[in-house]
Structures are given as C-alpha cells and as structure tokens.
Amino acid sequence: FNGDVTVNNPGSTPLSGWQVEFDFPGTISSIWSASVVSNTAGHYVIKGADWNANIAAGGATSFGFTASGGTPTNLALVGATPGQPTQPATPKLSVANTVVQEGNGGTADMVFNVSLSAPTEEVVTVNYRTEDFTATAGSDYQAAQGVLTFASGETAKQVRIKINGDTTYETNESLILVLSGITGAEFGTSQGVGLISNDDVNPNATVEDEYRVVGYFAEWGIYGRDYHVADIPADKLTHINYAFADINNSGEVVLFDSFAAVEKAYPGDTWDQALKGNFNQLSKLKEQNPGLETLIAIGGWTLSDNFSDVALTAASREKFAKSAVEFITTYGFDGIDLDWEYPVSGGLPNNSYRPQDSANYVLLVQEIRRQLDLLEQTDGIDGKEYLLTIAGPAGYDKVANFDLAGMEPYLDWFNLMSYDLAGAWDNQTGHQSGLYPTTGSANALYNVDHAVNLYLQQVDPAKVVLGSPLYGRSWTGVPNTADGGLFDPATGAGLGTFEPGVIDYWHIMDLVAQQPNLYKVYWDEQAKAPYIYSTANGGTFITYENPQSLQYKLDYIKSLGLGGVMFWELDSDVRDSDDPRSLIGLAARELLGDQETDTV
Incomplete structure (x- = not known):
C-alpha cells in the first residue's frame, strides 16, 4: 500500500528539523519527501527532506511511502508532549492506474487497487463506476458499478473489470474507474485509468519499417x-x-x-x-x-x-x-x-x-x-x-x-x-527495467x-x-533466499564499476564468465528480466539487461x-x-x- 502523512505546525513559531515516529511491523520499500532515520524492531523514525525539514508557523508538509506487511500505529511527532499525541490526518482514499493485456479470447481481469493512506476506526465507503475513455463498454470491456466498504482497520480493496479478448490488432485503449460519494475519508485521487494493452501483432510492422x-x-x-x-x-x-x-x-x-x-x-x-x-x-x-x-x-x-x-x-x-x-x-x-x-x-x-x-x-x-x-x-x-x-x-x-x-x-x-x-535508493531489490510486472514487486506499475x-x-x-540500459543496478546486504534475493530487503548500494550501485554490462559479463559459481544468473519469467545473486560482499543482487x-x-x-x-x-x-x-x-x-x- 501507499501511505501519505501530513505534518502540521499549528503553533505560532516555525517547526525546525521535524521527525515523525510510528510502529510498523512490515517493510517500507520506498519513501519520498522524507527519509528513514532508524528502524528499531519495527519502530520507525522519519525525518524531512532538506527542502521541507522546516515548517512555517501555521504551515504543513507531507511525505509518502510504499510499504507492505502490516498497519502503522502510534503515529506521533518525535518529542510530542506525552498524553498529547499528534492527531492523525483524515485518511485519503486513492485509486491507482492499472494495465492489463487483453488476451486472444474470453475475458481478462483488469484490477484497480483502491487504498486508504492510513487505517481508521471509522467505516469508509465509496461508490465506483466505469466510464469510457477510448475503450467502449460492451465491445472492449464489461461496464461495472458498485460500492466499496472498508471495515475498521482495512486499507486495501480491489475493483475487477472484465476485459474482452480478441485477435484483432488495434491501438491500446483505456477506460476510467470513477469514485464518488465517499464517507469516512477524503479523496487522494478519485479517478484511475485502466489501459487495455493490445497484445496482437501489428500486421504492418516489419523489419523494413525504418527502426531507429x-x-x-x-x-x-x-x-x-x-x-x-x-x-x-x-x-x-x-x-x-x-x-x-x-x-x-x-x-x-x-x-x-x-x-x-x-x-x-x-x-x-x-x-x-x-x-x-x-x-x-x-x-x-x-x-x-x-x-x-x-x-x-x-x-x-x-x-x-x-x-x-x-x-x-x-x-x-x-x-x-x-x-x-x-x-x-x-x-x-x-x-x-x-x-x-x-x-x-x-x-x-x-x-x-x-x-x-x-x-x-x-x-x-x-x-x-x-x-x-x-x-x-x-x-x-x-x-x-x-x-x-x-x-x-x-x-x-x-x-x-x-x-x-x-x-x-x-x-x-x-x-x-x-x-x-x-536501484540502491530503494531498500528492497527489484527489476530496474523489467518488461512486465511481477508478483511481489514494491510497485506493480514500475515496469x-x-x-x-x-x-x-x-x-x-x-x-x-x-x-534499454547497458548497465546494472546493484544492492548489498541481500539475504540468500530460494529465489536469489528478488524483492528482498537490502542495506545499500552494491558492487559498482565506477561508483557503488552501478555496474557496467561488460563488467557483469566478466563476472559471470569468470566466476559462474559465485555470480549466479536467475530469470524472472513474469518480468522477462534477468538478475544475479552472489554471496559476495554480504549478499549482492544485480538487476540488468541481457x-x-x-x-x-x-x-x-x-x-x-x-x-x-x-x-x-x-x-x-x-x-x-x-x-x-x-x-x-x-x-x-x-x-x-x-x-x-x-x-x-
């Protein structure tokens, strides 16, 4: 899920160098407009970025993160007076854009992920409906409408739309999932775009088409x-x-x-x-x-x-x-x-x-x-x-x-x-240029x-x-798991050719050729992407093109x-x-x- 935290300064003096703390048993895979100071047994301390570390009197700033594996609790400003915890902001409800290949027949599920930025004790409801954009209900997809209900503590729901498959080449088409009538939360985004990816071969595309x-x-x-x-x-x-x-x-x-x-x-x-x-x-x-x-x-x-x-x-x-x-x-x-x-x-x-x-x-x-x-x-x-x-x-x-x-x-x-x-700015490994999304990736839309x-x-x-990248991205501190460290935690930038975390393709080829037992090549069939795991340097993971x-x-x-x-x-x-x-x-x-x- 994606979290969105707003830090308010209701006082009459500036708030300098703010930090936020909370308890979270899961994993934060990426964070923006802030950085992680520490994570001690699931107790996170977050500080602002250089540009938003100071909040003017009466002002506010926000940061966000992508995480999995639990629900944040006990959110507070570091140093807040005991017994007077910072009041959490009203949770925001958002819908993510999505994409699905249409297939050659039958139907495929287009899955919209709808999420709350934070859990709430209140029940949250929202109406949803599909609307045509460039796709047409009936011929391209099956229209849908309904109500989503988030029980107390729930933060994630899905809306599934049936996409009609065919074998006719056509341009990609899209529909819109519209949210309305929200109760118990406020909108972060109220519309999501669903792209129907044409997977049929263009009969006019040949090697004589003057590619660049x-x-x-x-x-x-x-x-x-x-x-x-x-x-x-x-x-x-x-x-x-x-x-x-x-x-x-x-x-x-x-x-x-x-x-x-x-x-x-x-x-x-x-x-x-x-x-x-x-x-x-x-x-x-x-x-x-x-x-x-x-x-x-x-x-x-x-x-x-x-x-x-x-x-x-x-x-x-x-x-x-x-x-x-x-x-x-x-x-x-x-x-x-x-x-x-x-x-x-x-x-x-x-x-x-x-x-x-x-x-x-x-x-x-x-x-x-x-x-x-x-x-x-x-x-x-x-x-x-x-x-x-x-x-x-x-x-x-x-x-x-x-x-x-x-x-x-x-x-x-x-x-x-x-x-x-x-890349190494993430604290979880992944594909830097995977063709398609893979189950378990921190962000299914980053492909x-x-x-x-x-x-x-x-x-x-x-x-x-x-x-296409002629270089790889690498991490260190990656555990030696059955799938070669894919989507596992990492501690920082790994092996590099001229700088940590960035390794040239020729260098990768040399490592694999000279030390094949130490640098093992894996293949992710979903993403259509290779990666390498090595026990060297405390556990090295490399994502690259081959x-x-x-x-x-x-x-x-x-x-x-x-x-x-x-x-x-x-x-x-x-x-x-x-x-x-x-x-x-x-x-x-x-x-x-x-x-x-x-x-x-």
Missing part, C-alpha cells in the same frame, strides 16, 4: 572509461546522442566540458585547427557512415537546473532556442535532444521548478521546432531535416508532469528512459510495459523509442510498431559489437538488418 537504434555517447567516457568516438559501433546505430551540453545562467546552450568536446587532440589533428575533440571525431565518423545522424543532448540528471527558467516566458524560450540552433550549426549536429529531468518535480533539489513547467515545456519544444523549420529553409542544404527529440521518463509519477500529446506534433520521437525503475502504455495513450507508437531480456523487448517493439530502441550509455556494452553478448549488436541485427548504416 539510438545510442547516448557520454562526454566523460573519454576519461576513466577510455571510451572514444572511434570506439562507437557506428555501423550498428542510426543516431548518436551526445551527452551533454549545459544551460548557463543566461539561459543559453553552452559546452559543458570544452576540453573533451572541442579541444582534445586526436591522431590526425593539427595544433592550429579550430575544432578538435569529440565533436571533430563525430564529424569524421559521419563521413565514414553517411546514414548516421548526431544530436546534442541538453541537460540530463545533473544539468537540468535552469530548464524551468528558460521555458518560462516567450522571450526566454526564443533565446534558448536560438542558442540551441546556433550550437548545432556551429558544431555540425543534426538535431537537438532535450533531457529535462524533470519538470514540476522529481529531479535534483537545487533545480528550478514551477507548477506550469508542463505547459511551458510544450511551448519550449514548439519554439525550437519553429526555429529548426526556419533553419531548414535557409541553410542551403537541399532536403535537410533537423531532428528534435526528448528523453522522457518511465515512472508514472513523472510522466504525469509531461503533456505528451501537446509535445508530439513538434517532436520526431520520444526516447523513453525505461530503466532505473529500481516497461506500463510506461509504454502511458505513452501510447497520447502519442503515435512509431514515435516511442524504447530505452540478450534474452532484450530479445523480448525487441519483439515487443515490433509487435506494437514502436520506433526502435535507445541505449544508455554506449561505453558500457562489451567492446566488440559482433560479440554474441553485445546488446547493441543484437538490436542492430533484429531491427536494422539490411538497414544498417552504410559505411564508406
């Missing part, structure tokens, strides 16, 4: 990773996204590491040439591979602090777009990839955020597209089309802050970051299929390029008519792309075939 194979080249890879532009398997890619350019405080696109980008000398460079570094190497690579295109990726996780500011006004958008267009014409790129992580909320705490970021992002891509269209008319290159893409999130909580439908007319495609759905379905509600499937899981995703791309696959980041694959273990090589064989980039 996109790879991100990390600027910093030339240092510790010793990975250079010359190492890129360009014949197996259609597009290279160079990560990253920065946004300065004036709202313009600028170089981040100028030495790596334009100054580092490579063999064949002369001391007096104006452009050296990675950018010059990319130009040479495109000369050798005429079908290859390059895009400059702007922002990313660490460089998104100024995005909200540049998207804010017409003047700031025009200035940013002008600088981005000048950047690609100056340095020879074929397009722009925006990596705003993230609008409204969810990125680094020092980023600028505004509630209107979602709408402003649409206006920003609209302005960039306008200026790119003007460039196409004036650059003197006959038939040249400049690309505009974004890196889009996979987590439903972040997708909610993207107006995908509003952005689609101006974008060539969306690079769906369908990875990092689990690739659910993310894709959220996009397909708003955008053309051919504009969705599915992301050829088997990628093959399922490539078949999935073909069946839904998606636009291709994207890899983060190129330096983490095995170096020989013709090696059967190479994920980039597999994608090129499956999606490009004879379409592979021509080489001269």
Whole structure:
C-alpha cells in the first residue's frame, strides 16, 4: 500500500528539523519527501527532506511511502508532549492506474487497487463506476458499478473489470474507474485509468519499417572509461546522442566540458585547427557512415537546473532556442535532444521548478521546432531535416508532469528512459527495467510495459523509442533466499564499476564468465528480466539487461510498431559489437538488418 502523512505546525513559531515516529511491523520499500532515520524492531523514525525539514508557523508538509506487511500505529511527532499525541490526518482514499493485456479470447481481469493512506476506526465507503475513455463498454470491456466498504482497520480493496479478448490488432485503449460519494475519508485521487494493452501483432510492422537504434555517447567516457568516438559501433546505430551540453545562467546552450568536446587532440589533428575533440571525431565518423545522424543532448540528471527558467516566458524560450540552433550549426549536429529531468518535480533539489513547467515545456519544444523549420529553409542544404527529440521518463509519477500529446506534433520521437525503475535508493531489490510486472514487486506499475502504455495513450507508437540500459543496478546486504534475493530487503548500494550501485554490462559479463559459481544468473519469467545473486560482499543482487531480456523487448517493439530502441550509455556494452553478448549488436541485427548504416 501507499501511505501519505501530513505534518502540521499549528503553533505560532516555525517547526525546525521535524521527525515523525510510528510502529510498523512490515517493510517500507520506498519513501519520498522524507527519509528513514532508524528502524528499531519495527519502530520507525522519519525525518524531512532538506527542502521541507522546516515548517512555517501555521504551515504543513507531507511525505509518502510504499510499504507492505502490516498497519502503522502510534503515529506521533518525535518529542510530542506525552498524553498529547499528534492527531492523525483524515485518511485519503486513492485509486491507482492499472494495465492489463487483453488476451486472444474470453475475458481478462483488469484490477484497480483502491487504498486508504492510513487505517481508521471509522467505516469508509465509496461508490465506483466505469466510464469510457477510448475503450467502449460492451465491445472492449464489461461496464461495472458498485460500492466499496472498508471495515475498521482495512486499507486495501480491489475493483475487477472484465476485459474482452480478441485477435484483432488495434491501438491500446483505456477506460476510467470513477469514485464518488465517499464517507469516512477524503479523496487522494478519485479517478484511475485502466489501459487495455493490445497484445496482437501489428500486421504492418516489419523489419523494413525504418527502426531507429539510438545510442547516448557520454562526454566523460573519454576519461576513466577510455571510451572514444572511434570506439562507437557506428555501423550498428542510426543516431548518436551526445551527452551533454549545459544551460548557463543566461539561459543559453553552452559546452559543458570544452576540453573533451572541442579541444582534445586526436591522431590526425593539427595544433592550429579550430575544432578538435569529440565533436571533430563525430564529424569524421559521419563521413565514414553517411546514414548516421548526431544530436546534442541538453541537460540530463545533473544539468537540468535552469530548464524551468528558460521555458518560462516567450522571450526566454526564443533565446534558448536560438542558442540551441546556433550550437548545432556551429558544431555540425543534426538535431537537438532535450533531457529535462524533470519538470514540476522529481529531479535534483537545487533545480528550478514551477507548477506550469508542463505547459511551458510544450511551448519550449514548439519554439525550437519553429526555429529548426526556419533553419531548414535557409541553410542551403537541399532536403535537410533537423531532428528534435526528448528523453522522457518511465515512472508514472513523472510522466504525469509531461503533456505528451501537446509535445508530439513538434517532436520526431520520444526516447523513453525505461530503466532505473529500481536501484540502491530503494531498500528492497527489484527489476530496474523489467518488461512486465511481477508478483511481489514494491510497485506493480514500475515496469516497461506500463510506461509504454502511458505513452501510447497520447502519442503515435512509431514515435516511442524504447530505452534499454547497458548497465546494472546493484544492492548489498541481500539475504540468500530460494529465489536469489528478488524483492528482498537490502542495506545499500552494491558492487559498482565506477561508483557503488552501478555496474557496467561488460563488467557483469566478466563476472559471470569468470566466476559462474559465485555470480549466479536467475530469470524472472513474469518480468522477462534477468538478475544475479552472489554471496559476495554480504549478499549482492544485480538487476540488468541481457540478450534474452532484450530479445523480448525487441519483439515487443515490433509487435506494437514502436520506433526502435535507445541505449544508455554506449561505453558500457562489451567492446566488440559482433560479440554474441553485445546488446547493441543484437538490436542492430533484429531491427536494422539490411538497414544498417552504410559505411564508406
């Protein structure tokens, strides 16, 4: 279940450094807007995040968590006067979005999970009914209505809707579960979207459909990773996204590491040439591979602090777009990839955020597209089309802050970051890029299929390029259980290649090849995802992509008519792309075939 706790300060002075304590026999798998200070025999102490640790007089803040295995009790502020416990907030009732594959016949159950944020002694009732969205009652699903009753102490209920199966290819469709007439609680969310995932093969999707194979080249890879532009398997890619350019405080696109980008000398460079570094190497690579295109990726996780500011006004958008267009014409790129992580909320705490970021992002891509269209008319290159893409999130909580439908007319495609759905920030192991949900996972909606379905509600499937990680996420302190530690507690970040908790794919392959008895590979048939368990380092768990899981995703791309696959980041694959273990090589064989980039 998901818990939502509000901390009020009814006093006349600020409340600084608040902490909340409660008893809970279960497991908290994730927490947001706060962190766990301690858990002693089921007695939790929680403190606020840096940004909400202080509450003004008369103010309030809140935090949430995902948990299982019991009911929290004895909720109080740490240091509250004995005998005067903090009064619990009115519980909130919410319904989660859900997804189900329609099947080829009969009916399948679409399950909506309805939950209370906290148990209450009161009986809670709520009415529910289905409504058409893009799905039609009768032909696509069986309409339903009724009343849910939560007895004292109950926090979870389910509503099951019958979905009609067929063998006809169609786009994904959705219905809405509407809640109303609540008693004994208040609404957190009163509507849930149920997506009916088409699982029939698109008869028009073939390997000749001009799929894209996109790879991100990390600027910093030339240092510790010793990975250079010359190492890129360009014949197996259609597009290279160079990560990253920065946004300065004036709202313009600028170089981040100028030495790596334009100054580092490579063999064949002369001391007096104006452009050296990675950018010059990319130009040479495109000369050798005429079908290859390059895009400059702007922002990313660490460089998104100024995005909200540049998207804010017409003047700031025009200035940013002008600088981005000048950047690609100056340095020879074929397009722009925006990596705003993230609008409204969810990125680094020092980023600028505004509630209107979602709408402003649409206006920003609209302005960039306008200026790119003007460039196409004036650059003197006959038939040249400049690309505009974004890196889009996979987590439903972040997708909610993207107006995908509003952005689609101006974008060539969306690079769906369908990875990092689990990692060492969680205190429970899981799949970082599982294709489908698995029983026992901390969040059944954090999977690739659910993310894709959220996009397909708003955008053309051919504009969705599915992301695949060329790295694993790892934990330590994982118990040695029968299923290899899957969804078990963990104590922190595990083995890493360059930093704890993040391990390159080539490194994983070396561990498995050299120590197969110590690093044991498991397969989750539900998720279509591999994982590794090792007794090393107090119990190590690794979630990653391998050829088997990628093959399922490539078949999935073909069946839904998606636009291709994207890899983060190129330096983490095995170096020989013709090696059967190479994920980039597999994608090129499956999606490009004879379409592979021509080489001269």
